[in-house]
Amino acid sequence: MNTKHTIIALSIGAALLGLGVVGGRMSATSHETTAAEPSTTEKKVLYWYDPMKPDMKFDKPGKSPYMDMELLPKYVGDSTESSGVKIDARTLQNTGMRQATVERLSVSQSIDATGVLTFNERDVSIEQARSAGFVERVWSLAPGDIISVGQPLAEVLIPEWTSAQQEFLVIRSSGDASLISAARERLLLTGMPRSLISELEKTGKISARQTIRSTQGGVIQELSVRSGMTLAAGQTLAKINGISSVWLDVAVPEAQAAAVQVGGKADVALAAFPGVMLSGKVSAILPSLNDASRSIKVRVELPNRDGRLRPGMSAQVKLAGLSSNAALVVPSEAIIRTGKRSLVMLLNGENHFEPVEVSLGAEVGDKTIIVNGLNEGQKIVASGQFLIDSEANLAGIKTKLTSDKVASAVQTMVVDDAEATIKEIDGQQVTLTHGTFKIIGMSAMTMAYPVANPGVLTGFKVGDKVRVTVHQSDDGLVVERLNKTKAQGGRP
Template sequence: MTKILAISSVAILLLASLFFWQRDKHPAEMPAASSKKILYWYDPMHPEQHFDKPGKSPYMDMDLLPRIAGEKMQGEGIRISPAVVQNLGVRVAKVERIPLSTEIDASGLIGFDEREVAILQARAGGFVEKVSGLAPGDIIAKGDAIATLSIPEWTAAENEFLAAQADPSLKEAARERMRLAGIPANDRREIERSNQAFSSFTLRSPLSGVIQSLEIRQGMNISAGQTLVRINGLSRVWLDAAVPQSRSNEVHEGDRVSARIFSGETVEGKVEAVLPVMSEASRTVKVRISLPNPDLKLRPGASAQVRIGHSARKTALAVPSEAIISTGKRTLVMVSRGGGRFVPVEVNAGEEIGDRTVILSGLHENQEIASSGQFLIDSEASLAGVMAHGHPAKEMKP
């Protein structure tokens, strides 16, 4: 047993000696990370930017990488010769910040402006002596006669006023009684001017519009508070547009509106209100638009095609839509690094505005991208094994 232990000890000593002899003989084969010189730190998405110390990238939520002397940087992409670039017809464009001025197309129905309405009621009991030749749906002008009414209470107040002419205090009290009885101001002035009472009174329209309801007929009795006529004005109308719920937050009060009506004409107006209730059936939000109607061409009940556009309240980064490469799983653009070098970069794309596509993340302002020939560059990058950068960066603020 003692002999076996001795032999084992000798073997271990021999192996240890061999290890240290090999290490001293080939020192260059051992790792020597500490001897490598770090030139600077960089973001692989933006290798042109150099930093003198490690940390987080100002462009992306990732750590900066060291640029080691003699090593190739990550993110250099694929390089294409100027002749190939010319043959492919590659053009570059800058990532620009544009105003978010969008337009929404919707359909709507024209209706009455419910703020321009007159409801005429009887202020005292009486009866209808005469009704003008009117009916619901008729157009009526401001001041037109609607009916002639006989109201005994008003006649009594008039006679009391005329009898009190000699006494100033009584006269003033009688004048106030006529006002409280509901006699119109024009009739009160006419009584004072002519110094005589009227046995009947003319009911007149207070505004121009269309008669919605006419609840009086010749010879019928009326009571205080009874609704006699309802008139809707037509100088302005409402256009209620149905905006999809997905875009309802883009519409604001005061936004400009262009409405194409049934006659083919276009009328300009503005959004008056975005109503708070959503239609359960169509999943749309009603947007109320106020339109001028001086020629009465806008008819309540008619349909119209609406285009809503709002002035720019925000800006966003955008690229030409033709620069976008959509694979079905992700969206790429080819970022130019200069000297014919391109890097595929994954981006989050937003809505299209004209011929531009909004970029939500992945790029920053003034970067150059391939706006044509990018599909061929992408093919070259795939053949060369160049991978697109993932984890799109948050949009850089100007």
């Protein structure tokens, strides 16, 4: 019995041992296969780069010299400088990206803007005292009152008129026509109106008082006369602004200013009169630009026969712009404006995108005219382009420029200079304490700047007083050259 149990136990042990061996072989085979897989999928590293400065390449991994972060590898097959950046389909779907086609349309520009009613500054009269005298009476008026033509303003006593009128009456009794004419001219020179002179000739009654009346109807803008005051000859009593017409000052964005023309039609909707559409014409385009709003002022003249239009009222205005031939247009939302240039994301293939710099024309509704950079029928990104632009920047993609754009960029490079002191020199960077760059618009400060080439720093040391010349690049200011100041024996 014991022998039989022993045989059974030995058989079970052998079976378990066999299973263990097989399992071990299977486990070993599995590990070998897993270990071998990386060797079949491993990519070759071209270089390492800092994602914040993708143009700088490094031959080994490590910390970025610019940012506190690890360098990233760029693998063979990942270089996308010629074909753009590729975004996987799931990411694009999550961003809700929409495509658009570059179209060629016949464009008729109209400009939507806002405006404010103001007084017509050409319709102004100045009421003055033509002779020295004393104010005996003033009518009950105040600035802002609306008056009609001939409204009495003040009654003035003019002593000079008394002797002049007496002399005229004596000469008139002589019957000498030439002397009478000369005496009449003298009355005119004292400031006496022709109407009073005619009355003097008819009645022979001397009057040294004059009632000064408004020569036009409108709004009293200024009233500078009070009872009892002394008037000098030519002193202004009132300024009256006519209201038979008003001006509408319209703020037109700088980018659309070229489409406005004098004589163009303007459709005006005032907030004070819903549903009422007024029509006017552009009477002037003012030469100055508003620095705060970056807009020009366009003046529209509107008739105001019933006096309902009051200065200060706001309005929505549609100005008829210049009509042009067919032009390339894209949705305005597709344009990425960086401040120095304008980009669109061009779709080159399936989920492949490339940033392209474009020259912009006027905005027409929700579309923008493309002057240069795109061709009709090309596919671009209408929404979600900021994500793709970010991916392109991280991948070090170069923006596509036409030869004309490159030449233009060189010609329009902004250059400026200022006095500075070298505080530190570190490789291809120099730390400067500099004065104001007036052309570029940067105030005085201490800051590190890259140099255009290593030779710029040759012969200079910390503490040198220099004249620094810089230019504005997409990444900031770059030092073009350094010149020692005259005090140190260098060129001024």
